[in-house]
Amino acid sequence: MDSHGQGDDQTARPTGDSRDHLVDERAEALAEIGEAEIPRRLPTNDWRRILLRIAVSVAFLAVLFWRLPDVSLGDLVPVLTSAAVGWLVLAVAVHVVAYLLQSLRWAQVSDALDIHLPYGRLTSHLLAGEFVSNALPTSFGGDVVRVVRQGRDVGDYADSFAATSLERLTGWFVLPLLSAVGLALGAGLLALGTPTTVAIVVDVVTLVALLAILWAAGHPRGAGRLVGRTGWQRYLGAVHLGVVAVRERPASVVRVVLAGLAFQFLQCVSVWACGRALGLDAVTILAAMAFFPPTAVLQNFPLTLGGLGVREAAFVLFFGALGVADEEAIALGLLVYLVFVVASLAGAPAFVLGRRRDTAESPEPVDPG
DSSP: OOTTOHHHHHHHSOOSHHHHHHHHHHHHHHHHSOOTTSOSSOBOOOHHHHHHHHHHHHHHHHHHHHHOTTOOGGGGSOOOOHHHHHHHHHHHHHHHHHHHHHHHHHHHHHHHTTOOOOHHHHHHHHHHHHHHHHHSOOSSOHHHHHHHHHHHHHTOHHHHHHHHHHHHHHHHHHHHHHHHHHHHHSTTGGGSSHHHHHHHHHHHHHHHHHHHHHHHHHSTTTGGGGTTOOTTHHHHHHHHHHHHHHHTOHHHHHHHHHHHHHHHHHHHHHHHHHHHHTTOTTOOHHHHHHHHHHHHHHHTSTTSSTTTTHHHHHHHHHHHTTTOOHHHHHHHHHHHHHHHHHHHGGGHHHHHHHHHHHHHHOOSOBOOO
């Protein structure tokens, strides 16, 4: 399916006088939130924030080792047999393909918001962002890279912010859905006590938070009041216009959700492959589907560097209930992180080339402040 095809776009467009009015209103409002004064360069690093995240990560890991005195650093080093290397290569390859599907999801959301860029261009921006998020110690996330570079291409940073925000929010629906499927189909996964309860609570809270955000973003008395405002408020206004646009195009919503399901499922497959590399038979596909999504939600809070410590603690809780030893669960968490970093190196060329362009076009550094 061509995500940029005009045929599908026309069938998904709203019809009728009321919907035409919404489209006209959105077009007029977008014209009001111009971006002439928005800097075209990425922000500079705040090393205090970076050091704080590193310190929090170290503290999480230290507490984890303190609570698990039988675990030593030597236990965390896997035995790299030829079979283990093969599983790790598969994990990295699957994760790279997952990035391509995430880029497709982003393209679908962008198209629904009338931001049309070639898929290859968006993929370059997304890979550069993932490289920043996973492989570089930065005080700004990869989503900033995506917003700045897509916004620079289309000349509208607010609309780019809306596209990236909505693309991310779709994960808040897909992750709990995958977790629910894994819990329901996995033998005994609903009867693990505290781990099952924690997974369900995280899933439910994520869905409730998503509904609350979408309601506030899409309601005329919520973010709708900010349409046409200046400063940071115009970005929330653009999110409101994006929610309205996507809501009036149900075919686009279906495509976005399907792409998101495929993307997140492949991430679960990558975790399963890492488990196979360590010889962890208890970490099945269904177990990864049940427990990696809530782990992904928890590790995405901007407290630690790359989720270090949070992911490992979650794996000890979830997979430990399946019989995985504590040291094996920690090793799995670290290995998953390593795979994510290696896979994100695919975005290094795109980041470096784009960084040179950013520097050439905006010689003055930007205060992230």
